Amino acid sequence: MGRKSRAARRQTIRETLNIVRRKTKGHSRVNQSVPVSGEKITGKITMTPAGFGFVARDGGPDIFIPPKFVNGAMDGDTVNVALLPPRPEDIESQHGPAGRIVEIVERGRNAIVGEVLAGRKIRPLNKRIAEDIRLSGNLKGAQRGDWVKIKLLETEQNGFKRGLVEENIGKAGSIKGDLDAIMAEYELFDPYTEQQEDEAAALPRQTIKREDFTREFTATIDPEDAKDFDDAISIAGKPGDKTVDIGVHIADVAAWIVRDGFWDKEAAKRAFTAYLPGRTLPMLPRNLTKLISLTPDVDSPAHSVILTVDTDSGKILKTRRCHAMIRVNHRLTYETVQTYLDTGKKPQEWTNEFVAALDLLVSVFRKMRSYRQQTEKFLILDTPEIRVLCDEASEKILGIVHKVQREADELVEECMLAANTAVATELIEKSLPGLFRTHDEPSPDKLQEFSALMAGAFGLSVGDLSSRTACNNFLRNLEDGPKKPVIINAFLRSLPRAVYQEDPALHFGLGKTRYSHFTSPIRRYPDLTVHQQLWAADTNAKLRNKKRLAETAAYCTEREMKNDEAWYAANDRMKLRYLQQIMDENPKEAVLHEGMIAKVNAGGLLVDIQDLGIYGFVPLENLVGDYRYHKGEGKLTARFGKRSYKVGDFIYLKLAQIDFIRGQAVFSPV
Secondary structure, eight states, X not given: OOOOOHHHHHHXXXXXXXXXXXXXXXXXXXXXXXXXXXXXXXXXXXXXXXXXXXXXXXTSOOEEEOGGGOTTOOTTOEEEEEEOOOOHHHHHHTOOOBEEEEEEEEOSOSEEEEEEETTTEEEESSTTOOSOEEEESOOTTOOTTEEEEEEEEEEEETTEEEEEEEEEEEETTSHHHHHHHHHHHTTOOOOOOHHHHHHHHTOOOOOOOOEEOTTSEXXXXXXXXXXXXXXXXXXXXXXXXXXXXEEEEEEOGGGTSOTTSHHHHHHHHHOBOEEETTEEEOSSOHHHHHHHSOOBXXXXXXXXXXXXXXXXXXOEEEEEEEEEEEEBOEEXXXXXXXXXXXXXXXXXXXXXXXXXXXXXXXXXXXXXXXXXXXXHOOOOOOOOEEEEEEETTTTEEEEEEEEOOOHHHHHHHHHHHHHHHHHHHHHHHTTOOOOEEEBOOOOHHHHHHHHHHIIIIIOOOOOOOSSHHHHHHHHHTSOSSTHHHHHHHHHHHTSOOOEEESSOOOBTTTTBSSOOOOSOTTTBHHHHHHHHHHHHHHTTOOOOOHHHHHHHHHHHHHHHHHHHHHHHHHHHHHHHHHHHHHHHHOTTOOOEXXXXXXXXXXXXXXXXXXXXXXXXXXEGGGSSSOEEEETTTTEEEESSSSOEEETTOEEEEEXXXXXXXXXXXXXXXX
C-alpha cells in the first residue's frame, strides 16, 4: 500500500479540527455535572498532537474525545469513556459520538523519551504526547538539549505530569543522538552483538527432501544496494507455449531457525527488521542471513511456490509448493530491468537466451496483472516514497530520494502476491493453523470525511466509494498535476491499517479473501512463522495452535506499527536536519519550494511541500501584510487589498528556520 509520511498523518489530524470545534461547542468543562448518555465503554485511546483523541470500539464508530474531556489520559491508555448526549449537529454531520474519559483503567506506558528544556521540563519526542512533562529528582547529568528517557510518576502537580530521569541518551540535533532517542521511544531492539553474530554463523541447516531447480532460468531482482536476497524468480517454458511455470523461490529460513529455539525467540521478539535512515536493525543476525540468502552462482535451499500460468489470459491455473534447491544465475536490479523495459537497451553480458527468458517472464507478468485487475479489482495507488539518505558515521544527510513504483517493481510484486495467495489457500484448504494478512473496508465515517474534504478543498464530488470499483474509478479520473498526490494521500489516510490475524478475512486493498505473508521470512516474523508451520506439516511435526498464533498476530501487528512510527519519526527529523544542513552550507542562497496550502487557521498556513515530502508551517507573522482569519470559510484575507490564502492554493516558499523542539520547518512566502 505504500508508506505514508508522518507529516501526512498529522494533516489528517488537522483536517478534523473543524469537527472538533463542532463537537465541543456547548459542552461544559470536565466535572461530575457533565451530562452523559448512560452508556460507558472501555477501550484504548489514540491521542493526536492537537490534544484530542479517539477511542476505538467494536461494532461502531470511534468515540471522539474533545481536549477538555481527555482528563489526564495519554496515548495508548486503556480508559473508560462515558458517551456525551448526542446533539442535532452531531447527527447531521454523522461524524460519530463524543465522550469524556471517566477513568484511566491502565496506563499504556510508564516511560517517555523527550528533549530537556529550560525549567526542568522535557518536550516528548512522540507528537501524540502534546504536553511538556516536569522533571523531579536527579537529572543524571542531563542538560538542556539532551534526549532523556524518563519514568512517569503517578502524581501530578498543578496539572503537570512529572517524571524521573532514567537514562541520558545523548545530544538532540546529532544524527546518532536522534536515532538513539527514536529507538528508545519506540522500543526498537539493538543490533546483535559480535558474539551472537559468530554463533549464528555456525548454525547447522536441517535437511528435508528437495526438488532440483538448479538448471532453470533463475534471477533475483532487488535494489542496487541490497544486502540480503530472500526471493528469486524462475521461468520454465518458451514463447508459444500455452502454459509456463513461474517459480517463486524464497530463502528457506525455517531450515536454520528451529521453532522455539533461541534464535526463533530472538526473531519473535523483534518481529521485523527495523529500517531507520542510516541505521538498519535486523530481525536475524547478518552473518546468518548471508548463509540463508539466495546468493548468485551458488546452490541455495529455497521454499518454493510453482505457478502454472495460462500465457494467453494470465490466469493462474494451478499452484504447488515444494522445498527446492535453486541456483541464481542472474542478479538483476530494478534499475537495470526498468531501463531495458523502457528503452530495450541491455547490458553486454545478457545473452540471447537470457533476453528470451526475461521477455517471456515480462509478457506473462503483464497478463497476470491485467487478469488480476479484472477479477480482483485491487486498488491502484501510485504514491511516491520520499526518504532521506543518511550516513550516520559522517553525521551527514546525503540527500532526499523519490521512489515511485515502476513496472520492474510490479513484476516482482505480482509474483510475490501470487505466492502469498497460494500459501494462504493451502493453509485454509488443509486446515493448517496459520497467520493471515487482512485489511478491513474503510468505514462510512472515514469515507464521508474524505468526501467532505474533497468537496471543500478541491471542489470534487467523489460519489459513492463503498466499492473498490468506485474507488478506482475516482482515482483513475484524477487529473495529473501537483494536487493528485495530495488527493491520493488523503484517500490513503481514510483507509484502515492492514493487520495480522489467525483467521483469513478480506484484504480490501488487494481484493483478496485468502492472503498470507510468506515471501520475506528474513525480515518479517509472520512470514517465518508460516514457513515453520509448513515445515512442521511437511515433516509431520507438531504445529503451533490457533491460540498461540492469535497472540503472535496481535504482537506482530503492534510491533509493525511501532516500527512504522519510528521510521516516520526518523525520516521526518532527518528531513529537518537536511534542510538545516542546506541553510548552513548556503546561508545566502534561498531555495524555493512550491507547495499547496493544505490547512488554514488563525495561526497561519500548513503547506504540503511535495518535493520534500513534508508539511511546512507559514506563521501568520511571516505573511506580508495584515490578514484576518475567516473561521467559517477556512481562509485568510488581507484587510487591505484582495489578497487571500485558502486550502488548495499554490504558493512558493523559502525556508525561514527549523524548529527542532516542535519538529517543524517554518517557511515564508516568496
